[in-house]
Amino acid sequence: MKKVQYVFASFAFILFLFIFTSVYQNGTVRGDGIFFSLFENMMFLKPFSIIGTELVIATISILLMLYLWFRKKDYIGILTVVVAVAGSNVINKLLKSTVERERPPFSHGEDGFSFPSGHAMVGLVFLLLLVYFISKEVQSTKVKLIFYGGGGLLALFTGMSRVVEKAHYFSDVLAGFLLGYAYFTLCIVLYETSNKILKKKSTVRPVGRTKNV
Template sequence: MLRRFSRRVKRFWAQLALLSVEMTIVLVLFVIALTAFVYITRRVFVLNKTKLDNAVFNYLKAHVSERNNDIMEFFTFLGTHQFLIPANLSLIAYFLFIKKHKWHSIKIPAIALSSLGLMFLLKGLFDRKRPSVPLLFEAKGLSFPSGHALMSVTFYGLLIYMIFKSVKNPALKWTLIGLLIILIIIIGSSRVYLRVHYATDVIAGYCIGFLWLVFTVWMLNKIEKHSKRKFDKVVEKPELKAA
């Protein structure tokens, strides 16, 4: 009996330590993303610095080719609404009808729609024009922050969070997470390669996307726990009366 209790106590402290490590890492990344966003915003709109944007454009210019054009157009498509809307709807259907996980099916559209609203709000607030000479095609709308970068972080980042929490096999878990991180980076880079965004637009999109994802996941998890506690109380009351 004592041995079993001792094992449970050790398991509890191990889980608590792991949770603390996770929270510490997320908090550090949150502070870094916030600091980077403030720094980029000040650099672009207060100091009017363009050195980084020009340097990245010049570097990518040396790598322009027909093959790379096709590759970057494909990856940029994976960050468009034409792809993300069906992808979100498919995920909602999967969690709602197959996995029967109601809260995941709520979190997905809540994060997607709020991210979209935040993107339009920030674009209107900063009102930065896009690069004047795109590589292949013109893009509509304003430039800062990059919508592709922001929406990629919130959508694929949510997938990363779900994989981290649900996939048990460590090799599979970290392989999937690594591939999704690479995908996010390439989607953002494709926008600069195609000259429809500045590098600072993409960095800002990554930062604000991460900040919003962390905030919304935390908030929705709080609401989920509160809702479950209320439901449990409602279920318990009839049982007490029956007793």
């Protein structure tokens, strides 16, 4: 992972903290209502909401772990999937119960609190993680960029579908994206660092004792 990604992740987390502080203290973010009007006619985004459901994320995450287990023998990768996907879900729920922001006053059929959006946060972590492990099998930088672009676009559509459905405020979705990206970066840093440590240990051979003559 490149240093520029660390910078973006740090900036994303700081910006998340600003939004979190505003919502926690004031219960709202200025301009949230405008986005309902802006996205009112983008009904094509609604079907993408299914990507962020727990059923879809859990099913594909399990398939990814099976692939890492049987095909790659990447046990640290399996642990990373669990920590990234399940961990982001736990963090999301803890934040919702802490902030206790009510959902937008529309008929959307959703229960629970609103901030931050789980579809945006967990969906982004899940999709970027999936793309990350897929792109490890690809040599071409251009193809990798296409994969990441496609994954990012799907994550964007998944998060914004919640604004179209009026189940979340725009700030809920934006905060989910920001924290999700920061958390994803942290998980990948830990994954790559762990692999480097194990690889270094495997290359170090113990020095045998010399026999006395």
